[in-house]
Amino acid sequence: MTISQPAKLPKKAVVPKQAIFAKAFHWVNIISLLLMMSSGLQIYNANPVFGGREGWHFPKGLLLGGWLAGGRDWHFTFMWVYSLNLLAYGLFILISRRWQQRYVSSSDLKALQVSQNAKRKTYAWHRVVYTAIIPILLLAIASGLAMYKPAQLPWLASLFGSWQTLRTVHFITVPIVLGFTLIHSLLAFRVGSMRLIRSIFVR
Amino acid sequence: MPIIQTPRPVLTRRRLLQLSGLSGMGLLLGSCASTSIAEQVGATIDPLNQRVEELLLNPQALVPEFPVSAIEPEALLINSFDTTPNLDRTTFRLIVDGDVAQPLSLSLAEIQSMPLTSMVIRHVCVEGWAAIVQWGGVSLGELIRRAQPKSTVRYAYFESADGYYESWDLASTLHPQTMLAYQKNGQPLPIENGAPLRLAAPIKLGYKQSKWVTRVTLLSQLPSKLGYWEDFGYEWFAGL
Numbered sequence: 001m002t003i004s005q006p007a008k009l010p011k012k013a014v015v016p017k018q019a020i021f022a023k024a025f026h027w028v029n030i031i032s033l034l035l036m037m038s039s040g041l042q043i044y045n046a047n048p049v050f051g052g053r054e055g056w057h058f059p060k061g062l063l064l065g066g067w068l069a070g071g072r073d074w075h076f077t078f079m080w081v082y083s084l085n086l087l088a089y090g091l092f093i094l095i096s097r098r099w100q101q102r103y104v105s106s107s108d109l110k111a112l113q114v115s116q117n118a119k120r121k122t123y124a125w126h127r128v129v130y131t132a133i134i135p136i137l138l139l140a141i142a143s144g145l146a147m148y149k150p151a152q153l154p155w156l157a158s159l160f161g162s163w164q165t166l167r168t169v170h171f172i173t174v175p176i177v178l179g180f181t182l183i184h185s186l187l188a189f190r191v192g193s194m195r196l197i198r199s200i201f202v203r
Numbered sequence: 204m205p206i207i208q209t210p211r212p213v214l215t216r217r218r219l220l221q222l223s224g225l226s227g228m229g230l231l232l233g234s235c236a237s238t239s240i241a242e243q244v245g246a247t248i249d250p251l252n253q254r255v256e257e258l259l260l261n262p263q264a265l266v267p268e269f270p271v272s273a274i275e276p277e278a279l280l281i282n283s284f285d286t287t288p289n290l291d292r293t294t295f296r297l298i299v300d301g302d303v304a305q306p307l308s309l310s311l312a313e314i315q316s317m318p319l320t321s322m323v324i325r326h327v328c329v330e331g332w333a334a335i336v337q338w339g340g341v342s343l344g345e346l347i348r349r350a351q352p353k354s355t356v357r358y359a360y361f362e363s364a365d366g367y368y369e370s371w372d373l374a375s376t377l378h379p380q381t382m383l384a385y386q387k388n389g390q391p392l393p394i395e396n397g398a399p400l401r402l403a404a405p406i407k408l409g410y411k412q413s414k415w416v417t418r419v420t421l422l423s424q425l426p427s428k429l430g431y432w433e434d435f436g437y438e439w440f441a442g443l
């Protein structure tokens with residue numbers, strides 16, 4: 001068995017090729033999350049998670065829907081787009097077996113501990129971070145569902161303990177996702193510069 | 204012919220697309236037009252969401268209750284849209300009418316002679332807060348059965364002494380934990396919580412649970428006035 005050497009790479013860097021599913025997931029995920037967050041903050045303001053009616057309210061400019069009912073209209077519409085997009089992408093990485101190669105592996109963890117290669121380490125961090133966001137995206141759905149239908153899904157609601165804990169967990173997914181977006185973008189930039197970032201959105 | 208000559212703006216196709224995207228987003232997210240857009244968005248998804256809620260509702264299954272020690276007396280906030288009516292308990296009558304064979308007009312004494320049902324459940328407000336509370340009262344399903352509703356009945360319409368009004372799907376009104384309550388946390392129901400009679404159920408959001416209920420009308424058609432808050436844009440089914 002021979003391992004063929006790749007042909008000499010052209011001087012001009014190759015544009016990374018991304019699967020259409022990966023691109024579609026990123027677009028739909030960003031748009032639906034923006035709408036979920038801004039409508040979610042509208043709902044938050046009806047009775048702030050921290051401090052109740054006397055608590056701090058988010059400024060109007062960040063809110064979607066005009067008032068509580070409008071915020072709920074957006075939230076309970078785009079919950080479908082957000083979660084079905086995540087489901088479709090989940091099926092894609094399952095069927096295409098991407099979960100075996102594209103996500104954090106023991107070799108990444110080993111590289112973080114022993115590797116002297118800074119590039120390899122950055123790449124390992126990149127994979128750690130984008131793998132770690134998946135449970136957070138699922139947690140947003142689970143905690144949201146538990147609040148949406150606590151009487152019909154009591155087992156799910158009771159997983160979170162008290163109602164206040166449930167509300168806090170659901171809310172806290174917002175700053176985590178925002179922080180992730182920043183770090184994920186920075187790491188993607190360090191791994192593959194603007195070429196890599198552009199490749200996941202355009203071509 | 205233009206009178207004032209303005210310098211021709213350099214507007215490339217790319218720039219135009221960027222600008223239209225930005226202003227479109229601004230229009231979408233700004234609060235001026237956003238209420239009517241939200242209403243359209245809500246109206247589009249509501250049939251689907253309502254269907255899912257009806258499927259999720261298990262009409263005869265009991266929602267798990269909480270121990271008495273879990274009751275949160277301070278957490279139950281008082282919301283009312285207008286006034287707090289103080290009804291004369293001696294002359295109070297609850298009317299059950301509509302598409303029924305046996306319309307009812309019941310005094311409080313008659314209602315309280317019926318079997319007392321009690322539950323410790325979570326009351327969830329549309330605003331996001333919730334409180335674990337004990338309600339005691341008479342099963343609404345039992346009252347409705349006494350009135351012998353016709354087979355065409357699909358909805359119940361509730362009138363309150365303060366002018367509040369609500370309509371429910373029949374399956375939710377017949378749920379074993381849906382009641383007209385006259386007790387809260389083991390004490391007689393306070394006026395601000397809806398005395399002498401209020402709707403209480405673990406399966407609906409708080410705004411569906413009318414206070415100071417004076418009339419229950421069983422209907423075969425959904426009324427044009429769905430409910431006080433629904434007519435402003437809140438979701439009608441509002442199942443939990």
